Amino acid sequence: MESTFTLIACTGRAFYLGEGATLRIVNTFGTQVVDAWAFNANDSAEFMSMEHTRVHAPSPIPVKGTVFRSNKRQPMLEFIHDTSPGDHDWFFAACDQVRYEILGHTDAHANCSDNLKNAMAETGNPVTHVPCPLNLFENAPLLSGDTGIYPPTSRPGDSVELAALADLIVCLSACPQDMADTNGSDRLPKDVEVTIIR
Ligand SMILES: [Zn+2]
Known part of the structure; x- marks a missing residue:
């Protein structure tokens, strides 16, 4: 059985992913970074740790x-x-309000950290700590000695699949970054497609 939803640009969503299920994330427009977290469905103090x-x-x-x-x-x-060229990051923290303030945006700005907290609270599993996310499609070639973040190398329709090895609450955030090239040189966050296959 499959269920699909559109993860709207700049928003987050948390949902149950039972052991044995597969999660597919399609980068519809090719340039959207998706921050991913996972928590033990029975104990949100246990989380996916990079x-x-x-x-x-x-x-x-x-x-x-x-x-x-x-x-x-x-x-x-x-x-x-x-199916992407394979550029994903697991070193960099999720964006948060202060990240945007440092970039010069002083008003409130959507961010992945708040997306995580809000989405988890909606599931009844509130979290206060923001673990380092798996930053899918994020082109951050840190290991080549470069601390920059560049436009994704993924193409429209590229996808990744993750299989659940335990009963999880997964949270995804379509990163709202529009002040750097994280989500493409047009700096325009976009929707992605998410499918759960049971
Ligand atoms: Zn972000």
Whole structure:
């Protein structure tokens, strides 16, 4: 059984993803970064942890075959499919209000950290800590010695799939960044398509 929804640009959504289900994220327009988090469905204090994942990972960047682990080192998600050129990030923090203030935007700005908190609260699983996200499609070539963030290399329709290895609450945020090239050189956040396959 499949269910699909459009994750609207600049917004977040959290939802249950049971063990054995697959999550597909389609980068409809090719240039949208999607921040992803996962929490134990029964204990939101256990969360997908990039630093714990990297210790056991097959590659210094997220690739097909990577098993994303929790802060208790338990398997949570497996990266099972990727049609993009493979540029994803797992080093950089989610954007937040202060990030935009540093860039010069003093009014309130949508951001991935608030998207996470609001979406989790809506599921009845409030969180106060924002773990480092898996930044899907984010072109941040840190390991080549460059701390910049560049327009995604993904193309319209490129997709990734993650398989749930435990019962999870997953949260996705279509990053609202419009003051840097994170979401393309047009700096225009866009919708993505999300499908849950059970
Ligand atoms: Zn963001």
